[in-house]
Amino acid sequence: MKSETKKCQNCKKDFTIEPEDFNFYQKIKVPPPTFCPECRMQRRMAWRNERTLHRNKCAKTGKSLVSCFAADSPFTIFERDIWWGDEWDPRDYGQDYDFNKPFFAQFRELMERTPQPNLFIGKCVNTFYGNYIGEFKNSYLVSASWGGEDVYYSSRVQNSKNCMDMFTSGDCQFCYDDISSSKCYETFFSQYAEACTSSYFLYDCKNCINCFGCTNLRNKSNCMWNEQLTKEAYDKQLKELNLNSFKNLMLAKEKFENLKMKAIRRYANIIRSTNVSGDNIINSDNCQNCFDLFGEVKDCKFITNCAIKFYTSYDGYGVGANSELVYEAMDSGVDASRLLFTLTAWECLNTEYCINCHGSNNLFGCVGLRNKSYCILNKQYTKEEFLKLREEIMKHMMEMPYSDKRGNVYRYGEYFPAEISPFGYNETVARDYFPINKNDIIKNGYKYIEKEKPEYQATRMAKYLPDNIKDTDEQILKEVIECESCRRPFKIIENELIFLKRFNLALPRKCFECRHQERFKKVNPPKLYHRQCMCGGAESPRTTVEHSHSGQCTNEFETSYAPERPEIVYCEKCFQQEVY
Ligand SMILES: [Zn+2]
Ligand SMILES: [Zn+2]
Numbered sequence: 001m002k003s004e005t006k007k008c009q010n011c012k013k014d015f016t017i018e019p020e021d022f023n024f025y026q027k028i029k030v031p032p033p034t035f036c037p038e039c040r041m042q043r044r045m046a047w048r049n050e051r052t053l054h055r056n057k058c059a060k061t062g063k064s065l066v067s068c069f070a071a072d073s074p075f076t077i078f079e080r081d082i083w084w085g086d087e088w089d090p091r092d093y094g095q096d097y098d099f100n101k102p103f104f105a106q107f108r109e110l111m112e113r114t115p116q117p118n119l120f121i122g123k124c125v126n127t128f129y130g131n132y133i134g135e136f137k138n139s140y141l142v143s144a145s146w147g148g149e150d151v152y153y154s155s156r157v158q159n160s161k162n163c164m165d166m167f168t169s170g171d172c173q174f175c176y177d178d179i180s181s182s183k184c185y186e187t188f189f190s191q192y193a194e195a196c197t198s199s200y201f202l203y204d205c206k207n208c209i210n211c212f213g214c215t216n217l218r219n220k221s222n223c224m225w226n227e228q229l230t231k232e233a234y235d236k237q238l239k240e241l242n243l244n245s246f247k248n249l250m251l252a253k254e255k256f257e258n259l260k261m262k263a264i265r266r267y268a269n270i271i272r273s274t275n276v277s278g279d280n281i282i283n284s285d286n287c288q289n290c291f292d293l294f295g296e297v298k299d300c301k302f303i304t305n306c307a308i309k310f311y312t313s314y315d316g317y318g319v320g321a322n323s324e325l326v327y328e329a330m331d332s333g334v335d336a337s338r339l340l341f342t343l344t345a346w347e348c349l350n351t352e353y354c355i356n357c358h359g360s361n362n363l364f365g366c367v368g369l370r371n372k373s374y375c376i377l378n379k380q381y382t383k384e385e386f387l388k389l390r391e392e393i394m395k396h397m398m399e400m401p402y403s404d405k406r407g408n409v410y411r412y413g414e415y416f417p418a419e420i421s422p423f424g425y426n427e428t429v430a431r432d433y434f435p436i437n438k439n440d441i442i443k444n445g446y447k448y449i450e451k452e453k454p455e456y457q458a459t460r461m462a463k464y465l466p467d468n469i470k471d472t473d474e475q476i477l478k479e480v481i482e483c484e485s486c487r488r489p490f491k492i493i494e495n496e497l498i499f500l501k502r503f504n505l506a507l508p509r510k511c512f513e514c515r516h517q518e519r520f521k522k523v524n525p526p527k528l529y530h531r532q533c534m535c536g537g538a539e540s541p542r543t544t545v546e547h548s549h550s551g552q553c554t555n556e557f558e559t560s561y562a563p564e565r566p567e568i569v570y571c572e573k574c575f576q577q578e579v580y
């Protein structure tokens with residue numbers, strides 16, 4: 001089989017389907033895609049609302065609650081524990097398949113009618129305002145994370161304790177404002193820090209203790225702005241930096257951002273893996289265009305955020321955990337096989353076009369089923385009836401496809417259209433990775449959902465906060481601060497104040513969402529560019545050791561650093577020679 005160039009229905013750009021892609025589509029018996037990989041990612045992401053929360057009501061008890069579904073949306077919401085209880089049967093909401101209507105129109109009706117849990121959380125104790133999280137204790141405003149205690153204002157964090165303002169990090173304790181860092185202790189404002197302790201403003205540092213404002217360091221202590229100091233000099237200078245003052249903290253941040261631009265970047269963070277392309281990949285084999293793979297991932301393509309043991313799958317976000325043959329899936333996996341076009345499907349087999357289904361097999365177009373088999377649109381069938389009707393529906397989806405407002409056509413083989421997502425485009429991860437303004441959201445046929453009016457009125461503008469954390473007392477907990485960036489009100493919580501005072505760090509002037517957005521922008525989007533190593537080139541810093549090439553290194557690679565970006569990007573060989 002040869003590779004084929006196709007025009008994407010959605011963006012009209014050309015994309016290539018490789019022979020191995022055709023093999024995969026044949027294996028799982030789906031037609032090749034008509035959207036390009038990027039438009040497919042955008043479409044899936046429009047179904048995931050990690051951080052926008054609304055006041056809503058439980059349809060069963062009338063209790064007021066926090067939900068990722070807006071109150072004026074047509075969806076029926078049950079409080080999470082009731083949703084997971086046995087007092088209701090989602091099959092009561094089932095419907096016959098109507099051969100006079102496109103499948104996706106019928107699916108949307110079923111989705112509106114069948115109750116949804118207010119939030120997607122599991123095994124959490126004393127934890128508030130979180131979504132897509134599991135096993136958290138005493139935590140607040142955490143999203144898309146697994147395992148933690150006393151964690152606040154964080155996203156994509158694993159197994160961490162006493163941490164605030166973290167993004168894509170794990171196994172950390174007493175850390176603040178770190179990105180893509182792991183196994184750190186009392187480390188602040190750092191990115192790509194691994195096993196570092198009592199440090200500030202690190203970029204790509206490993207095993208460092210008592211370091212401040214450093215890049216590309218290994219096994220060092222008492223370094224400041226990449227300079228080796230004595231312990232006495234380091235302690236003295238650290239004290240003089242006075243990060244308890246907001247002004248000083250901002251100065252240090254600015255100096256660090258400038259220093260970071262001089263740091264050498266590895267083209268991609270790929271560890272113990274063979275034949276892979278993407279970024280942040282560990283222990284994986286034969287994976288292309290994949291990002292954030294946490295190990296034992298094999299024969300996959302276009303996968304982002306994947307837990308261990310995941311095989312022969314395409315197009316997923318938040319997938320994994322001992323699963324195979326998954327295609328076009330969000331938040332799906334766990335001992336799963338053959339999940340096609342799913343959203344939040346765990347421990348399922350042979351499941352297609354399903355949302356929030358668990359422990360089930362042989363489902364088609366179902367919502368909210370647990371431990372069921374042979375259901376279509378939440379209606380129970382026998383095995384024989386199921387197999388026959390499924391064939392008929394697949395044929396019907398080809399003959400009477402769904403058309404969206406843009407004119408895109410959805411037959412069997414396409415993911416759920418973004419326009420039937422329960423969430424506003426501006427509330428979802430799609431907005432984070434593919435930002436478009438309100439006019440374009442509406443013009444594209446997506447929904448725009450206004451942010452709810454804040455419950456509180458600001459009592460103090462951020463600029464009138466005391467400069468020094470020392471001059472801040474418990475009174476601040478009663479204040480409502482106006483964010484200096486988006487002007488929405490936010491509060492300081494008690495444990496946050498205790499943390500900042502303990503580590504002598506100034507109060508933030510921006511709300512948690514603006515702080516999250518700042519961190520988010522510091523991580524490259526999941527997209528690859530073909531580039532050449534910059535070592536020895538015009539912008540490259542003078543090398544400190546001899547490299548095997550003369551002039552500019554000719555090695556080429558796939559990197560998430562876009563060609564127009566100012567960072568200095570090296571191939572693996574030159575990076576290893578320079579940094580280790
Ligand atoms: Zn496209
Ligand atoms: Zn803000």
Ligand SMILES: [Zn+2]
Pocket residue numbers: 533534535553554555570571572573574575
């Ligand atoms: Zn090189």
Ligand SMILES: [Zn+2]
Pocket residue numbers: 535536547548549553573574
């Ligand atoms: Zn080199």
